Amino acid sequence: MTVGLQTFETLRDASAVVGRDPSARFLGGGTLLVRALNEEAADFSTLLRCTDRVLVEIRASGSRVRIGAGVTMARILASRELAFLHPAARAVGGPAVRAQATVGGNLFAPPPYGDLAAALLALDARVSVQSGYSPRDMPLDEFLRTRDTMVRSIVSGVEVARPRGERSFRFLKVSKVRPKGVSLLTIAARLEDSAGRLSGVRVAYANMGPAPVRAAAVERALEGRRLEPLVVEAAAAAAANGCSPPTDAIASAWYRREVLPVHLSRLLLGVA
């Protein structure tokens, strides 16, 4: 299949085209789009890219960091500001994939992918989206629930608050092959402490549904409590509530549900 490539200088111009041309896709690093081209599975005939600087900037201000959608996993790994995201960025593919794979593309990556998206979800990230000529911000949670409708928009970046303290943000990718294997399931958790009790708990999964999701029942089981064995047990019992994991070459949906509580407990107890 032949594909055209158009380059735009501004996000507004690129997004105007992506918004009106159903055969156009925005090009991030291309790890998934070019693979689809090679497999003759492409549902697009035009690729759009954009040289707007906003896409590749990492900007820290106080406790918040904004990461352009075109920032690659390799750049996250090279940034000290983003040390809290290093385990998640390192979990994406091998070094050559990481040099190419972008933050924006990860938000759209279907299972078994989306490792960084799960981490960003547990950090309560906000996403900046350009639809046509209008920019808007939304919680990543909402973005991921509606992401099928978002392919007509361009993500310009994400913004997150840095977690307080090293142990308050935890990430675990469970895979059958080390060091680089496709995720069986991925868990990210923000476990901040206020006067000895968990506060503002966020737990998110990749590969436990069609897109990364928050584990609301687990969050409820942990919120306001101390991270002790009985509480962890209650959280683990609620681990798979509301999840609809895929069955794929790596594992069945049944298997994913069975092992999720075990891995969640290990992550919470700090023995993962």
Next chain:
Amino acid sequence: MSHVTLDFRLNGTGRTELIAGGETLLSLLRHRLDTTSIKQGCRQGTCGSCTVIVDGEPRLACITLAATCDGCTIETAESLPGPGGLHPLQQAFMDHFAAQCGFCTTGMLMAAKALLAANPSPTREDVVDAISGNICRCTGYQPIIEAVLAAAGAGPSGAGQPGGSRPGVV
């Protein structure tokens, strides 16, 4: 069908090519420019046999659009031997029996070269990570890991200088 002009440096030589928007770097370099060290394996980004170095970073030529490499410096395994003979990595691969059928070897060499350029004294774990996107069906990986560690131990010449000055390398 839109074509664009691509300016880049390939193994030290400036090139200008007319390319189609959807053409991959693999197709351009291997099939049109005869840079046959780049192997075509899976074309899915999974096997690593097409690994090249673009502006110092390891990249998979099969899932890289050539058009995104305008102005870039591209290195392939053809660039490894220098006037003094084999590159220290090539020599170490020979010394440690790190190639059998050889299909993965050029990709492994480029992944290793990118590693040593960024990190001249890697740990075993660093080497394992660096080649984690490269599949070898023959060697069981250990000889490759040993070879990369040995080339790193050979000093700065192992860290990315073509045809370096490692004693014993001719």
